[in-house]
Amino acid sequence: MAAFAHAASAAAVQWDHSPAHSFGTAKSFADQAPAFLRLPTFISVRHELPGDALHSRARKSKFAAAARNALAMEESSKARDSKTSVRTDVRNIAIVAHVDHGKTTLVDAMLRQAKVFRDNQSVQERIMDSNDLERERGITILSKNTAIRYKGTKINIIDTPGHSDFGGEVERVLNMVDGVLLLVDSVEGPMPQTRFVLKKALELGQTVVVVVNKVDRPSARPDYVVNTTFELFVELDASDEQCDFQVVYASGIHGKAGLEPDQLADDLEPLFEAVIRCIPEPRVDIEGPLQMLITNLDYDEHKGRIAIGRVHAGRVMKGMEVKVCTPDDRCRNAKINELFEYDNFARVPADVVEAGDICCLSGIDDVLIGETLADKIDGVPLPTITVEEPTVRMSFSVNTSPFAGREGKYVTSRNLRDRLYRELERNLAMKVEDGQTADTFIVSGRGTLHLTILIENMRREGYEFLIGPPKVINREVKGKKLEPYEDAIVEVPEEYVGAVVDLLGKRRGQMLDMSTSGSENTTVVKYRMPTRGLLGLRNAMLTASRGTALLNTIFYGYDEWAGEISTREQGSLVAFETGTTTSYALFSCQDRGSLFLGPGVDIYKGQIIGIHQRPGDLSLNACKRKAATNVRSNKEATVVLASPVELSLDDCVEYIQEDELVEVTPLSIRMCKNPKIPQKKRS
Secondary structure (H helix, E strand, O other): OHHHHHHHHHHOOOOOOOOOOOOOOHHHHHHHOOHHHOOHHHHHHHHHOOOHHHHOHHHHHHHHHHHHHHHHHHHHHHHHOOOEEEOOOEEEEEEEEOOOOOHHHHHHHHHHHOOOOOOOOOOOOOOOOOOHHHHHHOOOOOOEEEEEEEOOEEEEEEEOOOOHHHHHHHHHHHHHOOEEEEEEEOOOEOOHHHHHHHHHHHHOOOEEEEEEEOOOOOOOOHHHHHHHHHHHHHHOOOOHHHHOOEEEEEEOOOOEEEOEOOEOOOOOHHHHHHHHHHOOOOEEEOOOOOEEEEEEEEEEOOOEEEEEEEEEEOEEEOOOEEEEEOOOOOEEEEEOOEEEEEOOOOEEEOOEEEOOOEEEEEOOOOOOOOOEEEEOOOOOOOOOOOOOOOOEEEEEEEOOOOOOOOOOOEOOHHHHHHHHHHHOOOOOOOEEEEOOOOOEEEEEEOOHHHHHHHHHHHHHOOEOEEEOOOEEOOEEEOOEEEEEEEEEEEEEEHHHHHHHHHHHHHOOOEEEEEEEOOOOOEEEEEEEEEHHHHOOHHHHHHHHOOOOOEEEEEEEEEEEOOOOOOOOOOOEEEEOOOEEOOHHHHHHHHHHEEEOOOOOOEEOOOEEEEEEOOOOOEEEOOOOOOOOOOOOOOOOOOOOOOOOOOOOHHHHHHHOOOOEEEEEOOOOEEEEEOOOOOOOOOO
């Protein structure tokens, strides 16, 4: 059976199948084989596979004949197509994993051991996380390319994000590689994003090398992790060849790896050897017409827009005239000014880059992700890149608060429109639409984090605007209202399990599983719940678990509307007038709830200054000053104010409801009531 599958896989080249159609089973072979091979003998054999009749001599001979025919067809294909060649000097890999499983740290160790840096060079941690937001949050947001050399072989490495909201980045870059390193934590095992990235890699037919990272943790359980990873492969319908994956055990932070969890080498050589041995070599047509799919974009102040992609066929040369085209036959001519390839963590100027390698180029200022750079005469476009649809949307509008224009550099609707549509050039998982008014835009993304990263970047660039609460994107199929659902996995200490389960149940969650993790007294709870129920959940869960719960989510799909969900029970404390807050006024205000600010802060009427301890909003005068009359009887009282609750941008987006807005400026983040919506009845 394995020999037959191997022969059928080899014949895939002749039948013009992409690697995504892996012939791991006889069923897929019979279903996808050409018409002249789908004979009754094959059909009958396919149906007999599960039974004991598979051991029949006659059927064995038929399978042997089929295998010989497939191999003969492959040999004749090779003889006819002498242009196709294998590049043994290049490997293209992507490192994928769930958030915080150690991808970027492992890449750091690989770069150091490949002698990319001088021995006396000072190198910061997580060198691939070059974005300020990435370093502040400790997560990878944008995929990045680098390359190292090992024993004469160039290894192109792509570091990818681990958070599910940035799954669009992962989907794009998988088109550039031939295999992936799937990192799995030695304690946690496969997590939601592990499932997502693995599913995408398997659909593309890529080879997967599993790296069990952090095996030096005291509570590591590598055998359990490998078994659950194998079960995940089977659950995702991986082929027999993909299920027979290579396992490497590693400690990325110490730069060690090995083929056994208790026998790690002093360096990462076992990992490098596994990459060279297991990741397929690029099979390309170097002499054919140029085909290069643009997969990513960058920008340089001097060179302008930089297009990044893999050369699928032919050669790309500096100064070359090319055709920029899409599958719908829209083409235009362009010229490449400069050409670069990745080598040892740097962009190195190049004159020629051959098929199978990853490069970047400048000179085409209007090129977009998903377009193909093709030969000017004989070029044929490649299939464009598609990613999953957004699930959450928010409104962006011009700032109309009383403090508008004080801090921002870009404050008009034209500035806002240009910036949002410019984001679409490199962020394929995002969509922008015009709103109901000329100064409002609807921005859709994969999740609230996906959108708040954009908001934070715009804020730092000098933009000033208002954003509305996040809303899920529903669908209607056959008259039924459907909404997005996500799988939520919560790790929480045993004493807070009851509070977390109660919280998830109130938000229409359905429990799938509950188990004990390898960590001490830690319970893992798995729920399937509407995306609506996840809005504002993180802060509520941290409060319920005293800051100990860890929440991870992954998009599941669309299902029937779950009904009404109450995400916030308390109302807001709203400023009664414009002015500057005083200790005297805040002392009486803090009895009504928790405040977001202290004394000496400028506020305006309608601004949200705190959380009401009861349902419904309450207007308060936070600017009142103590009367100066009757000084003797009005003795100075000791004013003790509680520390204000500090909310980040993400916290504010989670907090606001339908009739509330977040005002974002380069220096401030404020919340206010939406003046266009009738206010709730004050309590």
